[in-house]
Amino acid sequence: MKTVQIAVFASGEGTNFRRLVESERADELGCGHIALLVSDKPHSGAVSYAREMGIATFAHTHKELLGKEQWELAILEEMQKRTIDLIVLAGYMRIIGTKVIEAYTKRMINLHPSLLPAFKGLDAIGQALAAQVKETGVTIHYVDADLDAGPIIAQQRVPLEPSDTYEQVARRIQRVEHELLPRVVKQWCEKETR
Incomplete structure (x- = not known):
């Protein structure tokens, strides 16, 4: 069976990146393999963890690579070298x-x-609390040119209490x-290899 090569993009501590790596090591990602971490924050927790785990990293600021366009060209080249099949934005x-x-x-x-x-x-949690809604949740969606507007793959509700x-x-x-992301990645990989 084909291995699906995955690049994870993360800017911060990388808890979802860690969860994906743990899932792969526990054989819970099916044919998915975390091949690369991409970060715009070279000193982030996600980058430290990737290096600790022996996962290839592309960690450069836009400034280091002379702007966003050059950064994008460099990352595309890096992903082609590694034959990346899927990009997962996890706290990017x-x-x-x-x-x-x-x-x-x-x-x-x-x-x-x-x-x-x-x-x-930005700050979807703060927005939900300010709106005083009864629930919020988590969405995994395809990325397109519009902000947070691509087709939805999966959602899970999270109830809110007034005292939260x-x-x-x-x-x-x-x-x-941490529960939803590995499951969706595994399903995507299985579908890709069918």
Whole structure:
């Protein structure tokens, strides 16, 4: 069976990246293989963890590579070298440019901490709390040229209580992300190899 080569994009501590690596090592990603971590923050927790685990990294700021366009060309070259089949955006805090989107149409998924189309963009948890809604959730969707607007692959609800703090909601959302993301990645890989 073909191995599906996966690049994970992460900007921060990389808890979802860690979860995917753990899932692969526990044989829970099917034919999926985490081949590359891409980060715009060379000193992030995600990059440290990838290096610790022996996973290839592409960790450069846009400034280091003389702007977003050069960064995108460099990352496309890196992914072609590694024959990347799927991109998973897991806590990646930059908007992806059209060159990468076009090269990976229907092969790039994003993890977003709300029930899209509600609360797009940054600080979705803060937006949900400010709106005083009864629930929020997690969405995994395909990436297209519009922000958090691509076709939805999976969603899971997370109830909210009036007394909830930001931290409580963030922890509940993260638990759901850690369960939902590996499952969706595994399903995508299985479908790809059929």
